[in-house]
Amino acid sequence: MLKKLGKYMKGLGFLSLISALGMIIEAVCELALPSLANNIYETVNVATSPEQTKAYVLKMGFGMLGLAVIGLCGGLTTMKASAVVSQRFAFRLRNDVYRKISNFSFRNIDKFSTASLTTRLTNDITMLQQVVMMSLRILVRGPALLIVAAVMAVRINPKMSATLLIMLPIIIVIVALIMKFGFPMFQKMQKKVDNVNRVVQENLIGMRVVKAFVREDHEKDKFHKASDDLAKQGAMASGLIVTVMPVMMLLFNAVIVFTYYKGALSANEGVMQVGQISVFASYVVQILLNLVMISMMLLQLARGKACAERVVEVLDTEIDIVNPENAFVPTEPKGEVEFKNVSFKYDPESHGDNILENISFKAKPGQIVGIVGGTGCGKSSLVNLIPRLYDATQGEVLVDGVDVKKYDLKALREMIGVVLQKNVLFSGTIEENIRWGKKDATHEEIVAACKAAQADGFINEQPDGYNTYLAQGGLNLSGGQKQRLCIARAMIKKPKILILDDSTSAVDTATEAKIRESFYSDLKDTTVFIIAQRISSVKDADEILVVDDGKIKGIGNHDELIKTNEIYQEIYNTQQKGVLE
Template identity: 50%
Template sequence: MKRYGKYIKPYKSAFIMGPILMLTEVLGEIMLPKLMSMIINYGVAEKDIGYILKIGLIMALVTVVMAAGGIGGAYFSAKASICMTSDLRQDLFGKVQDFSFKNIDDFSTGSLVTRLTNDIQQVQNVVMMGLRLMLRAPGMLVGALVMAFLMNGQLAVIILIVIPLLALSIGVILKTAFPRFEIMQKKLDTLNSGIQEALTNVRVIKSFVREDYENEKFQKKNKELKDSSLNAMKIVIATMPVMMLAMNITTLAVVWFGGNIIIAGNMPVGDLTAFTTYIVQILMSLMMLSIVFLQWSRAMASIKRINQVLDAEIDLTDQDAEKKDSEIETGKVEFRNVSFSYGGKEGSMVLENINFTAEPGTVTGIIGATGSGKSSLVQLIPRLYDVSAGEVLIDGINVKDYSLRHLRDKVGMVLQKNTLFSGTIEENLRWGNENASMEEIKEAAESAQADGFVTGFQNGYDTDIGQGGSNVSGGQKQRLCIARALLKNPKILILDDSTSAVDTATEAKIRQSFDTALKETTKIIIAQRINSVEHADQIIVLDNGKIIGKGTHNQLIESCEAYQEIYYSQKDREKEEEARA
């Protein structure tokens, strides 16, 4: 828990003022029963209206002070808890941003969303409640006990019998509650993951008419969350009846024994009224403490989950980089005996013994069947993953020796899954260069063959993009993503099958623009169509993670059987399509 001290320190004054101001309520609650007993014992008994008014005025003043203290205490408690958890959420999000792909896979996106929202909210709730009741509940307990003993020690013994029994009951309840709350949060993770997946892929669901199937999946996950929530809430529900039973039994006992004492003439009626109120306050303070502990039990389950993220060891960092100040100058890429597995050295290899060099200003094409390791290969260049064996070098320096910022800043990458963000087209393109002029933005869009359709929109570059680029076509999305990468003016440009949704004529224009806009840039292009890479300076043919061919188009047509099969099968398909047309 020491790590949370840094989140408390900036708001130390609020953390102090909240509980202190809540003490004014405690002092008032302790004073009011005594004042009421004085009115009954002296004002009412002696029919002294002046005395009643005087004490009544004091009670009114105490009530006003209590209200002011309660409002102030509630405000500072809310401020402290909200500000603290806001900073915690910011750090948690920052940690997630530093995660490698493997770290994200370990937690799942839905689970991380739950930890950033619901789990943080549970911490906020318990801190706010704790600050409001931290001094109030113990203060009321101690104050009411002292007043009860001062009034009548014999009657006060009753509460000393009840308190240990209640404490034991609360302890059993808390011990049972913690694992149930932990299960409930995990079920919430699963539900959030399902919701996210369904909403992200809603078009696929509708196109395959799988709404009923998804509804059934959601119903099952929703029921599991409902059942686990009810299972946890049974404990919460049990707390109140136990406390109320103890309160009522104790009150009955006090009234019974207190009535006999009054009949015997050993206690004024007003004192019994005040004593009964103090007994209720003692039990109410215990109830408040039990609620805090119960909420704390739930929050501890959330804190455990938050700590799992904060303590996660990021497997891909630049802490050991030997040349953090170095920047990529030319963009020469070299793979030396590279092997890679998503499971590390223990997993099955996706790539094996990869060797090739991509010179600055050249185009390297990568082609191969689905699952041959093409995307995995290029993701090693900007260190989205680390090699399992061998090394990847840029300008003769191992990519592990660059700082991640300097490395990725000079690598432009258009991934296989093109992603646009909510906002305007201009805002999306500025991801490549936030300081780019409008002229530079248009120039990049023209090179990517995107300017034509963008200017065709009513609002041009101010057109809003739906979440994930839902209101543009696949080909338009690809061209915008290419423009975004071009605007970065990278030393290395990687296109991972990122022109598959555009026609061959448009694709040819995009490739031609690379010769002028990115003349000195190292270009690596993954493609399914051979005509996308046949003009490359070198083409690498992958099969099952191994290089089975390397050379120019003409060289591979003569020497690589797999390349020949791909080439001629695509040519035959083109002829069939032309014949049908």
């Protein structure tokens, strides 16, 4: 894990060294002050003239002030350098994690929840950033002050300094307990953070549904429970600090009292001077404070380790859909699609039933293929295999006679336009959203695509027309309007294959008929797959696939299927009955 994250510190060694040197300079200057103060005590105790004493005190005072300024400069250097190092570390790591997530297949994304990936990309990496920054400060300052203070204390009184050794086994035990119990606690705590993010995300996305069903109290209770679970887990983790700190402070005070007690006895015996007792006590305080500081930093490291494992888990995830070696890039794509004995399930390693079973058909270039069937029969899963959003478990999916697994992913997806069941629009203007289909599209091309998708009318009714700003997810549009914009976004691409996954369900039948007409006139060379619940949506298709329970139960045009296929007849008759009623 350290090796994995260590590469993000590459090139930051010089700044890290500057940070460490600045901290060491600050530590040395800070620890030199008590010795200079002791020199003043000794001078005052020696019988010298007032003028000599005043001159010496001023001299040493200015020396102490100079050391303080040098220490300040060292500290500021450390603060700046450590902040830059930690920021660059987090920037590099966050970019790599985001890049990794953006390359995830749907199956990879299914492994992690969206909330968990959000937490890992933000909260966890921010925690690692703080750990890097604090390590460059405290883990350098602490040991530096500890060593220098110990050397100074030994120089003053080696015998009394030996009493500090009793702290070492206690500190070792405390550190062991922190690492043993703190790490799993913080792992659970980060999962609780995931849960809070999930609840908030679901609530905000579904706010209209929550209000429509008057479920605000239920959502508040759900959030309260998630927040309460996080607070309880945080309290358990904080319990380590609550337990460790009193023990450390008890030892701290006991050693201070013992120091002054032994110092008083030594002064009474003439072994130590009174000024030396104060200086020695200052060094002891420094030693103890830094031991406490290091212990607290180790607690931070325990949480950092939990966050690091979660981030590395994302980085180590094997992406199951990647470009093959010598990937195929088509020069003249036609849009022919063929399925050969294709079976599919979302988790290939599971022993459950296949979502699709032994699917075989062929769609010729320029054909319009309708797909009908009951809810959950596998229609969307079938078309998701064409652009390799998932890979077939068995069999082959061919585009222009080449297995999609041999294609360059970018080249394959550039020749395919997709309008998914869930209409996804992004924050920005209508024109910017349409340009997702073709980034260099002219305004005239955008207008033409929107006219074909029957969206131009309502766009022109907007206050700013094509420059109307859409809220996140297009919340300021109706369902039918969002569907038409998504269709326009796919059509402007002029794809060789167009997949419409129930993408006109919120559009009235008259508008839907006009959109279908545009397919015939504007996309003559495009192979179009239309998944629909309504028979009227696919009635004029060149070929219709009837899917039931993951299998193709019929292939043909409307006239053929209405005569020979019982499932198609049942769907048609049910819908006709609903129309007549």
